[in-house]
Amino acid sequence: MLILSIETSCDDTSIAIIQVNGRKRPCFNILANIVSSQTEIHAPFGGVVPNLAARAHQRNLPIVLEKALSEAKLKNKIDLIAITVGPGLEPSLWAGIGFARSLALVSKIPMIGVDHIKGHIAANFLNNKNIKFPAICLVVSGGHTQLILMKEVGKYKLLGETRDDAAGEAFDKVAKLLGLGYPGGPIISKLADKIINSKFQIPNFKLPRPMINIKDYDFSFSGLKTAVLYLVKNFGIKKTKDLTPDICAEFQQAVIDVLIKKTLRAIKEYNVKSIFCGGGVMANKELRAQLKTAIQNELPDVILRIPPSELCTDNAVMTGIAGYYEFLREGADMPEKIKANVNLSIK
Ligand code: KG4
Ligand code: ZN
Numbered sequence: 480m481l482i483l484s485i486e487t488s489c490d491d492t493s494i495a496i497i498q499v500n501g502r503k504r505p506c507f508n509i510l511a512n513i514v515s516s517q518t519e520i521h522a523p524f525g526g527v528v529p530n531l532a533a534r535a536h537q538r539n540l541p542i543v544l545e546k547a548l549s550e551a552k553l554k555n556k557i558d559l560i561a562i563t564v565g566p567g568l569e570p571s572l573w574a575g576i577g578f579a580r581s582l583a584l585v586s587k588i589p590m591i592g593v594d595h596i597k598g599h600i601a602a603n604f605l606n607n608k609n610i611k612f613p614a615i616c617l618v619v620s621g622g623h624t625q626l627i628l629m630k631e632v633g634k635y636k637l638l639g640e641t642r643d644d645a646a647g648e649a650f651d652k653v654a655k656l657l658g659l660g661y662p663g664g665p666i667i668s669k670l671a672d673k674i675i676n677s678k679f680q681i682p683n684f685k686l687p688r689p690m691i692n693i694k695d696y697d698f699s700f701s702g703l704k705t706a707v708l709y710l711v712k713n714f715g716i717k718k719t720k721d722l723t724p725d726i727c728a729e730f731q732q733a734v735i736d737v738l739i740k741k742t743l744r745a746i747k748e749y750n751v752k753s754i755f756c757g758g759g760v761m762a763n764k765e766l767r768a769q770l771k772t773a774i775q776n777e778l779p780d781v782i783l784r785i786p787p788s789e790l791c792t793d794n795a796v797m798t799g800i801a802g803y804y805e806f807l808r809e810g811a812d813m814p815e816k817i818k819a820n821v822n823l824s825i826k
Contacts, residue, residue, distance in 0.1 A: 481510075483547075483557045483588075484799030485540075487575030488567025488595045489621065490517040490527045492539040495795035496551040499803055504607045507803075510551035512796045514789075515539045518662065525655040533570030540578045557588050559811070561795075561802025564592035565823035566622065572819035580814045589811035591802045594823050596623060597635070599757030601801035602786035602794075604632075611752035611782055615745045619738060619766075620758030620793075621647035621662070626696045626745050627825055629755065632804050635825045638745055639696025646734050647760045649700035653707050653730050657723055667727045668763050674728035675765065684710060686733045691740050698741070703733055735766050739773050746781055753782040757797070762788035 480499040487493075492515040498508040517535045521527045562579035565572055583590040600616045616627040616635075624641040644652065647664055654663025659670070686706050689699045707730055711719045719726070746754060754774065760766065767785055774783045790796055 480558045480803070481553065481555060482559045482561055482799040482803055483582075484561040484593075484795040484802055485575045485579050486563045486595075486598070486793055486795040486798045487536045487540070487571050487578075488563045488565070489571060489793060490521055490532045490535075491515070491793040492517070492536050492543050492575075493793060493795035493798075494540070494543045494547040495799050496547055496553070496557070497796060497799040501607075504610070505803070506607055507605050507796070507800055509605075509796055510553070511547040512789075512794055513543045513546045513550070514792075514794055515543050522661045525661050526651060527568065529568040529570045532568060533574045536571055536574035537578075540574070544582075557586070559802065559806055560588050560590045561593050561799050561806075562590065562817065563595050563598060563798050564817060565595060565820035567595055567819075567821065569819050569821050572821070576817055576819055580817065583814045589806075590814050590817060591806045591809075592812050592817045593798050593802045593805060594825070595798075596625065596627075596825055597805075598797040598801040599791075600627070600629065600755055601804065602757050602790040602797035603755040603784040604800055604804075605786065605790070605796070609782060613749065613751045614753035614755050615742065615749060615751050616755045616757070617738065617742050617761070618756075618758045619646045619760035621645060621651065623758065624698045624700070624738075624760075625825070626741060628745075628749055628751070633808055637825045638749075639698065639741070641698040641700060643699050643701035644704060646698070646700055646738065647758070649704050649734065650760065652704045653727075656704075656708055656711060657719070657726065659723075662759075664760060664763060667731055668765065670724040671728040671731045671765065673724040684729065686710070686729050688733050688736045688740075691737045696741055696745055698737060700734065703730070731763070731765060734760075735763075735769055738766065739770055742770070743773060743777060746778055751781070753784065756783075756785045757791055759792040761785055761791040
């Protein structure tokens with residue numbers, strides 16, 4: 480089976496072509512995965528501007544499709560088109576959906592709508608060997624911070640989520656207030672590395688770890704961002720400039736501490752066999768390394784899966800894998816019935 484998948488929920492235009500090998504526990508062969516970033520368009524605004532994003536998707540989609548088709552060198556016809564329907568920015572979602580619908584109607588290929596969060600989780604199933612359920616899923620992106628209990632593919636229960644800003648949003652807002660540019664995650668991570676890799680001690684200031692000891696699975700990152708704002712006001716321009724890498728290291732560590740502590744507690748409480756991670760923040764080198772160490776030390780029998788960084792940030796491979804499982808369970812959708820659903824959410 481060949482799947483062409485399209486992801487335009489935010490500011491990355493991505494089209495992938497994947498081949499499914501096997502049926503019940505399939506492995507997925509990536510024939511093409513093209514991601515066209517819009518960073519340059521949104522960077523001057525310090526965040527994604529929905530209408531500019533939609534316009535750029537419309538411009539990029541035919542070019543990205545051509546690249547994907549030429550990379551995949553297909554010998555057979557595509558069997559299924561998978562398209563992200565939400566959650567995400569509505570104008571961006573509609574740009575992808577409109578394009579996918581036309582493609583499906585003209586080429587007479589069945590279509591399936593995909594939940595973006597289930598897509599992030601599905602990036603863990605590229606290789607299906609040694610997948611065990613139940614599992615805890617940690618999804619940390621620019622729009623979401625969620626802990627989800629997954630009993631099997633298709634059966635999800637939301638345990639907790641952020642009450643305000645998502646973790647990635649906090650990275651982006653802190654980078655903006657430090658004058659570092661967009662997107663904030665990779666920039667903060669690079670600056671934090673300077674401190675982590677040096678012999679210098681983190682200076683004498685500490686940021687809060689919001690909700691770390693509260694016995695539910697919710698998060699809150701907007702107070703942490705405000706704490707950075709007060710720190711910067713207190714330091715003044717010169718000291719902030721000198722201490723920017725230190726602030727980045729301490730901010731990053733605060734986010735990591737909260738994510739790891741709550742995830743480990745969920746794993747223990749629900750006695751799960753695996754943990755599946757996803758979302759752009761999971762591309763963070765320190766978070767990946769520290770989560771690995773924590774699981775090895777405290778829960779060595781739990782299987783930890785973290786997709787490669789390029790499959791943590793938005794991409795269409797994950798959409799294709801999630802689409803395949805959805806298609807197995809539900810069958811194809813009518814193209815005209817596929818609509819953007821901004822508030823789509825695992826409950
Ligand atoms: O999953 P994603 O690509 O898009 C959404 O669904 O939101 O996540 C994007 C988010 C952005 O907030 C970005 O700053 C963050 O992921 N991010 C990172 C890193 N790379 C991307 N955050 C921390 N460290 C990184 N290396
Ligand atoms: Zn995402």
